[in-house]
Amino acid sequence: MSDPLPVAARSIGFLGPQGTFTEEALRATLDEGAPRGQMRRFLPFPSMPETIEAVSVGEVDCAIVPIENSIEGSVSATLDTLAHEVENLQIVREVRHPIRHCLLARPGITLERVVKVISHPHANAQCRIWLRRNLPGREIEAANSTANAVERVASANEPWAAIGNRLAGERYGCEILEADIEDHDDNETRFVFLARQRERQDWFEPYKTSVVCEIAKDQPGALLLILQEFAFRHINLTKIESRPSKRRLGDYIFIVDMEGKVDDGPVADALRCLCCKLPRATVLGSYPVGRPLNQGTA
Numbered sequence: 001m002s003d004p005l006p007v008a009a010r011s012i013g014f015l016g017p018q019g020t021f022t023e024e025a026l027r028a029t030l031d032e033g034a035p036r037g038q039m040r041r042f043l044p045f046p047s048m049p050e051t052i053e054a055v056s057v058g059e060v061d062c063a064i065v066p067i068e069n070s071i072e073g074s075v076s077a078t079l080d081t082l083a084h085e086v087e088n089l090q091i092v093r094e095v096r097h098p099i100r101h102c103l104l105a106r107p108g109i110t111l112e113r114v115v116k117v118i119s120h121p122h123a124n125a126q127c128r129i130w131l132r133r134n135l136p137g138r139e140i141e142a143a144n145s146t147a148n149a150v151e152r153v154a155s156a157n158e159p160w161a162a163i164g165n166r167l168a169g170e171r172y173g174c175e176i177l178e179a180d181i182e183d184h185d186d187n188e189t190r191f192v193f194l195a196r197q198r199e200r201q202d203w204f205e206p207y208k209t210s211v212v213c214e215i216a217k218d219q220p221g222a223l224l225l226i227l228q229e230f231a232f233r234h235i236n237l238t239k240i241e242s243r244p245s246k247r248r249l250g251d252y253i254f255i256v257d258m259e260g261k262v263d264d265g266p267v268a269d270a271l272r273c274l275c276c277k278l279p280r281a282t283v284l285g286s287y288p289v290g291r292p293l294n295q296g297t298a
Helices: 019-033 050-056 074-084 119-125 127-135 146-155 166-172 222-232 267-275
Strands: 013-014 042-044 062-069 092-096 104-105 116-119 141-142 160-164 175-179 188-195 206-214 237-244 250-259 278-286
Touching: 013 019, 019 042, 019 062, 019 188, 050 062, 050 074, 050 141, 050 188, 062 074, 062 119, 062 160, 074 237, 074 250, 074 278, 092 141, 104 146, 104 166, 116 146, 119 127, 119 160, 146 160, 146 166, 146 250, 160 166, 166 175, 175 278, 206 267, 222 237, 222 250, 222 267, 267 278
Parallel strands: 013 042, 013 062, 092 278, 116 141, 116 160
Antiparallel strands: 062 188, 092 188, 104 160, 104 175, 206 250, 206 278, 237 250
16 A cells, blocks of 8 residues: 655654644554555644644654644634745645544543643634533633643643543543543544645546635625636635735635646646736645545544
8 A cells, every 4th residue: 555644754743742633643644554664753843833834944854734623614823824934835645534532631530520621722612512511611721732731631730621532641641531522423634744845646546736815905806816717617616715814904815725636737727827817826735635544533
């Protein structure tokens, strides 16, 4: 089976510390078919921007970061860093990983004693209904990652709990108070691998291309200028999202995902026309369409 990770990736950065869902997705990807003889280093980083910067400056060969969740939508820290802060990276792979949240605490702490719940804001939001019904009135605190939350809870003296995965619970010595507390059973996150250059494309695989489009100013028909280039060529868009331009209130860029390879005739023609119309049309990546990993509830 072919290697599901980027070619020649010997060091891989991920959102840390150890025990995050990002690490879980990375290891599940390896289980899907990476050659066993290859030696790779996995390096955790404390935040999404720092993880992305590590591959941008060459500290690691590639990095894996979350980009979209089926409950909470896009991961804004990832999108904004790719759209505004780095210019030398490409999305080269995507994987879809099931997310099964657990409420974790130190041994001896019961659900009734919990006074605070800590986790990454996305994880807290994915369990919003469960928290409201089972821990009403408890303080909810944000952490840099789910594993960072579990690590803090494990070293605290107070009766705190964290939302994380079984991997983090085992790594930091916490017990599961409740399992599968996500608000929707089919919860999954899309992760992307980033590298400094685009890889050779496999012409037999379905591909997706992601583009950042910037308009000159907010005016009637501005978005239509972008969409009509794809509609005219019968290019199917799988996602379109606006993000703040970081310049002024009410000014936006658009991030567009479409079916097809960047070198396909219709896609290439559409991008050429957009480059003539817009002040900026940047390809974030052209990569194989991700499929759900064969992963249980780990």
